[in-house]
Amino acid sequence: MPEDILRYDASASDWLEALPLGNGRLGAMVFGGPAEHRFQLNDGTAWSGSPHSQERPPHFSREQASAIIADARRLVAAGEHHAAEDVLKALQHRHSQAFLPFADLYLGTVPSAGSSPSGNSSGSTAGGAGEISGYSRALDLSRAVATTAFQAAGSGVRVEAFASYDPSVLVISVDTELPAGLDLAVRLDSPLRVLRRTGSCLELKLPSDVAPVHDGGAVEYSDDDSLSLHGAVSVTWEHDGQEAEASDVGMAASGVRHAVVFVTTETTFSRGGGEPQADGTAATAAATAAGRLALAQETGRAALLARHLRSHGELYGKARLRLDVPAWTGTNTAERLLRANAHPGGPLAADPGLAELLFNYGRYLLISSSRAGGTPATLQGIWNNDLPAPWSSNFTTNINLQMNYWGAEPTGLAECAEPLFALIETLQVTGARTAQEYYGARGWAVHHNSDIWGYSKPVGHGSHSPAWSFWPMAGLWLVRHLWEHLQFGGAGEFARDRAWPAIRGAAAFALDLLTVLPDGSVGTSPSTSPENSFATDTGERAAAGESSSLDLVLVRDVLTMLCTLAEDLGLEGDPVVAEAREALPRIPCPGPGRDGRVREWLADPPEWEPEHRHVSHLYPAYPGDALLGPELEAAVAASLDSRGDESTGWSLAWKILLRARLRQPANVNTLLRLFFRDMATDRGGQSGGLYPNLFGAHPPFQIDGNLGYVAGIAECLLQSHRIHHSATHGAVREIELLPALPPDLPDGGASGLRARSGIRVSLEWRAGRLAGASFSAGTDQVIAVRYGNRVQELHLRPHSDTVLNLSPWRLETAGSA
Template sequence: MDDVSRLIYRTPAHEWVERLPLGNGALGAMLDGDLPTTRILLNEETAWSGSPSSERSGGVVSAERAAGLLSAAREAVGGDDPGAAAAALAPLQVPYSQAYLPLGELRLTRRGTSDAPGYRRALDLATGIHHVGLGGFDEHTFVSYTRGVLVHRIRGGGEAAWHLDSAHHVLARASGSDGAELQLRLPSDVAPTHEPQAVPVTWSDAPGDALEAAVVVGVRRDEGEILLVLAAETTFTDMGRPPEGSAADAAERARERVDAALEAGWSELAAEHTTEFAMRMSRCAVDLGSVPLSESGEELPTDIRLRRAQSAASGPLAEDPHLAQVLFDYGRYLLLSSSRPGGLPPTLQGIWNDTMQPPWSSNYTLNINMQMNHWAAHPTGLDESAEPLWDFISALAIAGTETAARLYGARGWVAHHNSDAWLLSSPVGAGHGDARWTAWPMAGPWLVLHIADAMGFGAIDSARLRRLWPAMHGVAMFLLDWVRPDGAGGWSSAPATSPENAFVMADGSIGAIDATTTMDLALAREALHAVAQVADRLGEGDDPVAVAALALARSLPGSPAVDGGLLREWARPRAEEDAHHRHVSHLVGLFPGTQPWDLPTRDAAAASLTRRGDESSGWSLIWKSVLWARLGRGDRAEDLLRLLFRDAAQVTGPWAGGLYPNLFAAHPPFQIDANLGYPAALAEMLLQSHDDLRLLPALPPSLAAGSARGLIARPGVIVDLTWRDRALVTASLRTRDERTRSVRVRSGASVLDVVLDAGSTVVLTASDFRAGARRSVGGGEF
């Protein structure tokens, strides 16, 4: 696994964004590597405030009142009065989602000092093992997915002392020579910081109002070594279901896992974890250059490399192209560490949050961020990390069915801007939320595109697809009720917004609600086509909803309207309030959409991206870079990456992205979507498969030579690439399954029709493409 990177530092972490993350999808840890005392900050994926009743705690509007409000909003839209439409919709809002919370911390004291010569801390991204070394002192830490525990071994540190603490209400505490235990009660409500009038944190002892939790530590001493094992549990049962049991019950479950792991011992635990983790990380890798070395021949620390690259006039990737590889490996590492089968999908901060009132509640934000979190799963070979998202979509579809019927009188299901582990599906804002982000009922159509993506990449079997069919079917029903002809030759999805942008009216007022938006129509078309494709796969092509979905999809416009050389964002030409807005929602049909756009529309997309500008938040930099990649502009994609690789601490502005010392990406502050989206963006620059299979379609100029292995293309093809001087050298193609597949492969202007027999590999070279006219390669008939 030498081709997967390491993060290396010569000093301990003093700030949270210098700590290094570990995780197994459920249990997260942030390590500072300090001596003599280290604080390991703990998270657990189910540690959310509130309960399923939180969404309705302030009351919800009745179906009768909602019908009147919706009618008033649509009438205002018809009169081009977006302000009145927003006022009509405001009572539909519930206050806010609940928050994902830190669980506690483990404080360890052992012998040594971190300012002594030779100190080193490192995170091996290939194995998910954190190491701190100094002279005779040595410790390793990992979080085992198989065992569900954090494992920490200390050698040469003398006797150790430990202490557990938490910001939650402590119900019981125990500590002794063989370990420690905390039993906790979490808050019944945590308000977001953008609701300053609300009580920040609320506690309740009433049964079912809040979760309880436990953290258990066990210790084993053996020939100068100390093995410490930690497990955490809560009374969370499943998404949308009430808590069950007590903190004592949670402690018993945690203790069983700790005891079993201690019995197994370090050697078995480490070998088991390394094999499991490395197997998944090794499926896909890129090689973009050598690691810079110091004068003594040692690998340069990551923070020093980052500062050197940031200050280089030639740009960070030209100075240190290997950093592009490090961030690719890190993004895949973070995805695997924060999203595993059977768990919850990663939040805005993944599974790593240190504050009781986190930014944007560290929730599920559904108008780009949750989607971006999963873009890399299939093209970079981490299909299992998409499974929690599939489970979330299935559960949210059930929760959102009542919301669709009550708020909109619609069949199917609906979700809006925010959600949480309790499956909130209502618009949020407490009655005063701005319509530009509250009045957006299109989360469902965007989310189900991930199911179609999984099918396209050959990442999901028919049995799992069958279980997801109700969610797909429900989205189609909602769209069939929501998207309708406007009576003038166009389409309406009113009340419609383009997240989170707004426009300027003729009188200078600001509006956000229109008859439809480019995003609404693009998502509807993509989702309806996806429903039809899944129906065909499952033998449901004659289902009346699937038939109607395909008919509506074919009726909707195939590409956005163009006005003055730019893509139209709303139902009619409008002047944006902010021409440089971070959201580029009107380009969703270009990416992650897969429908073909003609050249004039692509030119308008390029002009629209140029007008939006490059400067933006971390996740927006990623979205813009992948959009430029879809347009074949590797040079412009690199311009965005140059901004992403900036020092986040030195950049000013509310929407200025960059990287922190531990390579966490800034919104700002830290938000994980840019980290998780980056591998997908780089993969899209190297390989595209939304129509034909395109090799090196948007290679950044600074990555002139390199290789990639294990990239995944539609319709389930594994691709290895090598290139030099920005030109293809070889491409190796093989199928993921036992089916023979035909793919049309493009390199530059050349095209090859390739037949891939099951179990065989086709190797293409640059000379194959230089042969000129389209021709067939491979075993069978194309």
């Protein structure tokens, strides 16, 4: 049976036990009952601040900023790295804004008098819910429906919820067999400022500024409506019971055997980077919400559910992972994880089905938190319970936002990347101002943090380490997602209208950032490698240096994209393209350095923290698509060996991807055993694992681990970034099957995986060996299929399956060289 369900036999006592629902705009964490069911609500557009947040002081004149950069560059060249960092602190702005918790809906379900065997519900064992037995709580990933069921006073009660995409409404149904029905009560609450409260609506004021926890976490409100958003959360219902008189506290009814509760959220957000709605107030948000609820109620639960199952199923069903193991029959997924970790061979050796479940869960989380028309997945997707949240639950652009989307193209969820593409368009506008103000540069620049308003400046309040705050290269990394979309088959207007301007702008900024070095090459200075440090000649810790490897490979990557895209679009005469062609041969290619490892800075100083979680200097191996060659592959492997396996959840996912690219299934297996650890054990430090609801741990929770895992498994099964040179057909796309199949997953199959050029791939394996594969494409093309050290060329015809003929091959163990 497919691994599509998370199951629990008790209600959630903690947010990390609750189950997530979402439609890309509205998120809900479902705690379950039985007496009172909590639904913690988020709205993807509910952020602090406004576009004016980036306009707050400090401001820099062009001359001031140039002087700071020049001074830092001079000090770096003189080896005075600490002094350079102190200078760079003067360039720091404030902070990005924060993704907010929005509201809570509480639904009481207590047996009405006369439902218990004794004729009343006194003596309840569950806060008034009567005698409770047979409790279960579940999330069906394939249907995106959360269900709580139990027996109360001897009769069944069932509460079911789903997040409708169109219209954006949380739909909760309550059904019971209790003869006298249930006493239902609905109330709303919010951690935000409540301007007006009725039994069915909260009108809210959102903060004008929320500082990160590391800067004090202050939450500020302003009377100036241009500096923040307003919002509303509204609820309505229908039921077959007796309505109680309405109050400001909430809604109540008795004798209910069937009810449907409709909940929605709304803010005065207009568009990414745009001003709040000109006439937007909490009252207008409430009116919009009320209209949406009326539409949902008119449509009816049955029609909404059918539409929801179609909408979600079209995305969820595009790819599948199947591991041929006995179906799990337990009742508590958290206990399942604990038992698997108690196995001496590791969690997946004990329970391989967990790998399938987490793969399905990761794709579910991306669908739920990032849909067309919504906002991108934050550090926590679309779910956040804290004010302020860890790291503001923002868009962290030096790895985490990008990792959220690494699995989208390979697993058929390209549509879910649309909010990311929209954010990139916003950042081109705000980042153009930052590029000019800070660097006097063309194009657009983004630093370490961003938000729904397109924040693009270096953060830090003048007091934090440039190791993470000074990094203007995020735009160059972000446009790789546009490039990957093209490589996976995105075509038509996307290349000219969306990819070209973004890549051209990123390239123009990169060209203006480059400085000529004494040997005539070009590089970057001052330069950092995200969040990492090195040891100076005097044995001190430093972060500001010259030409980090990531800087160099990102610049080379973007300039190469630009030249290739210009050729495809007939834009070779563009002046930025000419500059790119002139600069490319002058950019050093970082290679092996100290102890055979990839240099993290071109000068190759000693690492300060050898086991640092970031492995940014290995970008060419992944997410880059460079053909490394044996020497550089060995250097990447040596770097990973030196870094060690232990790390945060997202770093483990990145290392899985890198080991997959190196075709090292045993190393992947070791990393998976760490990734599937339960977080019930406090291991201290930055040690990743899974919480009871299978959210990934940084720690604390960050969704990039869950989403990066999806990309990692896909990369173990299928790679398509290499080119095969055919004697007959010239350069053709190479598709490699099972390059790094983990030994703990010896039997299974996958369908709907995507390869570059838009090819759809299905495959099966038995006892760790390829057992079958088929390919389909929308265009006529020749591909080269690799398994182990054998290659077979296939001619794909449009919209028809081509089955790989295994008979000419001696089937080696998957992943063999």
